[in-house]
Each structure stands twice: as structure tokens, then as C-alpha cells.
Amino acid sequence: MGExxxxxxxxxxxxxxxxxxxxxxxxxxxxxxxxxxxxxxxDDQQLYVFRLLEHFQRLERSGRIFMMKxxxxxxxxxxxxxxxxxxxxxxxDAYIRPILYKSGTEIGILCNxxxxxxxxxxxxxxxxxxxxxxxxVKVSSWRHLEDNMIPMRAKCNxxxxxxxxAKNDAxxxxxxxxxxxxxxxxxxxxxxxxxFIVRNxxxxxxxxxxxxxxxxxxxxxxxxAKEELGLEVEERQIDRTELYICDEAxxxxxxxxxxxxxxxxxxxxxxxxxxxxxxxxxxxxxxxVKGRNPKYKHWLTPVY
Numbered sequence: 001m002g003e004x005x006x007x008x009x010x011x012x013x014x015x016x017x018x019x020x021x022x023x024x025x026x027x028x029x030x031x032x033x034x035x036x037x038x039x040x041x042x043d044d045q046q047l048y049v050f051r052l053l054e055h056f057q058r059l060e061r062s063g064r065i066f067m068m069k070x071x072x073x074x075x076x077x078x079x080x081x082x083x084x085x086x087x088x089x090x091x092x093d094a095y096i097r098p099i100l101y102k103s104g105t106e107i108g109i110l111c112n113x114x115x116x117x118x119x120x121x122x123x124x125x126x127x128x129x130x131x132x133x134x135x136x137v138k139v140s141s142w143r144h145l146e147d148n149m150i151p152m153r154a155k156c157n158x159x160x161x162x163x164x165x166a167k168n169d170a171x172x173x174x175x176x177x178x179x180x181x182x183x184x185x186x187x188x189x190x191x192x193x194x195x196f197i198v199r200n201x202x203x204x205x206x207x208x209x210x211x212x213x214x215x216x217x218x219x220x221x222x223x224x225a226k227e228e229l230g231l232e233v234e235e236r237q238i239d240r241t242e243l244y245i246c247d248e249a250x251x252x253x254x255x256x257x258x259x260x261x262x263x264x265x266x267x268x269x270x271x272x273x274x275x276x277x278x279x280x281x282x283x284x285x286x287x288x289v290k291g292r293n294p295k296y297k298h299w300l301t302p303v304y
Contacts, residue, residue, distance in 0.1 A: 004087045005121035006080050009071070011087055014121055022105035029158020030111055031101030032062035035254040037125070038085060038094040038303065041291045047090055048291045048300040050254075052078055054216050056098070062154035063100045068116045070100050078301070081120055085303045088122060095125030095255070099157070128255035131282065134262030134274045135176040135251070137190075139240060140166040144180035144188040144211045152189075152211050163191040177251065179243070179264070182211055187238035193251035193259070194218040197242060198277050204242075207235045217252040217285075220299070224284045229277070248275030250282075257289075258282040 007017035025031040034056070038049040056077045063070060072080065081096060088094075097120065104114035129135060142165050145152060150159040170178035170191075179195060180188040187206055189195050194215040196205045203225050208214050225231040243249065247270045249261040260278040262269050269275070287293045291300055 003121075003123075004084060005119060006084050007119045007121075008117065011084065017119065017121065019103070020105050022107070023101070024104050024106070024111050024114055025099075025101035025157065027107075028102075028109060028111075029156065029161070030066065031099050031157040032059060032066055032068065033097060033099045033155050033157055034059045035155075036081070036096040036098070037254050037257075037289065038090065038096060038122070039289045039291070040090070040092050040094075044291055045091075045304070046291065047085060047094070047303040048289065049081070049085070049096070049303065050289045051216050051220070051299050052081065052301040055254075056081075058155070058214070058216065059098060059100060062156065063116070065151060065154040066156065067112055068100050068102065070116065070118045072118055077118065077120070081122075082301060082303055084120060084122060090122065090124065090303075092124045093126060094122050096120065096122045101157070128253075128257075129176065129251070129259040131257055131259045134260045134269075136174075136263045137177045137179055137261055138170050138173060138175045138265055139243070140169065140178040140180055140191075142166045142169070142178075142180070143183050146183055146211050147209075152213050153208070155213065160192075167191040177259075177261075180211075181240060185240065186210060187240060187243065188212055190251050190253070190256070193253035193256040195238075196221065196250055196252065197238065197246040198248035198275060199242070199246050201231070201277075203231050203233045203277070204238060204246075205233070205235055206238050210237065215252060217254055217257070220288070221252050221258065221281055221285065224281060224288070228284055229280060231277070243269075246270070248278050250275075250278045258285045 005017040103117035260274040
């Protein structure tokens, strides 16, 4: 079975989906993207795409920040993605990567009159982080980009060069992930994830003004925490030292899903084990995305 991508307005074998080495997005990072997951439910014999419309709405907003316009509407991008998954005949969990990018080949930074294009591909995909036993993470020495530099509210391809620096340093030091601080020294997020901590039974997460991505999984977890567990959720500035005294901590994200953290900077989080609220939210999340919770089926797009 061959793999397909949607590229330059048509479905093509993925090995034929190639850009020029002169493409502006390749040379200067002028693209925006999304990460979207699809989950295979064996009992239903169905592939469910999680919050597909919301992801493309965010892609459109990212493009607006960078003065890009997709040749497809949000609804057309949804339709193309579902058709792509059908053509690839996935019957396993999958990861979907749509990109809106400056497709011109002129040399030079200025791109306001340059054409935009849209592509999307998908691959089989399992766990991005080890969500079973908890992560050991560090606070990165690299500071997060600010909204007036490269805004993290937009998922800009070029912005993730900084994430690669932080992630690589963490891995080289034996950690599973890194946590960014803002330029003023407060907690922001992970290299590709939003962050939550638990203190005294309350769920706390950094606000959108802390240079974070406005995460779709983050919003999902907030909803589940309030509606299913009756938790109080507070969005506020978080001090670095709160990471060392919190009862629980976990990352959220499309790739990361719900990933518990068990130590930060060599200090155990709580008792050093996956916390009960983290575990409950993780279980709730997987029931939702796998289509096992009918209350939230409206978040899922069936492929077959």
C-alpha cells in the first residue's frame, strides 16, 4: 500500500511531494503548521480524528498573523484531510501534519506578495513521550520566544528551532523534556507542550499571555477537569519554585497527549510517582479521543 500526501492541490504519492530548495519557507522558516492526531478504535473499526475543525481554525489564525492565506477554506482543509486518511487506509493511530507556507522561490526575506500554498501528510504514530511512568524534566537555560519576537500563538515553523535547542540540551543531560521560562523568569510551557501543575487539589496552568501556544489539548483537559472531576482550574502566572513544591505536574499536547511529570531539576514531584489527578485526566482523555465516551463524540471526526 502506497502513502499519499496532499500537495500543490492534488493527492500524490508521498515520495513525489517535494519542494524546491529555493522555497521561501525552507530558507526562512516562513510557514505555519498544525499537529493533529487520529485514533484507531478496534471495536468500532473506526479512525477518529480529534478536534479536526479546531485545528484548522487555529491554522487559519496562525496564517493571519503571518499574512498568509490558504488556497483552501477551513472546511475544505477538513475534507481534504479526511480523504487523505481514507486514501492511506490507516487502521492504526496516526499523526497529521498540515502546513501553510510561503511557496515562492525568490531570494530575500520580504514575502508579503509571495504566493502561499497548503499541504498535508499523515503517518502512523504512537507515543511521543512515555506517558506510563512519568517524565524527568529540567528547567531550560534557553528562554522562550516572546509575542513581540516570534509569537507562539502562531505555530510558526521557524520558531521551533529554539525548541530544538532546549529539547536537545535536555536529552543530552539525561532528561525526557524541558520547561521554558519567560523572559521575566516565570513558567511558560514545554518545548512542544503546555504545562499544568496541581497544588492543594487545584489545577494551575500558565495563562495565554505567558508566551504559550493556545493549546487545543490544553483546553480539552480544562474542560474534562471541570466537567468530569469537578476541579477548580486557575490560569495564572507560575513561579519557577512552584514547580519544586507542587503535588503533581503534567504536560498536554497533541503529540504529548497527557504526560505526567515525576521529577523536575532532580526534585521529585509529590512522592515521585504519577499523581492521581494526572492519572485520572489521562484516562479520561484517552477514553474521549478513542471514542469510548459518547458525551464528547462531537469532538471526533470519523474517517470511515
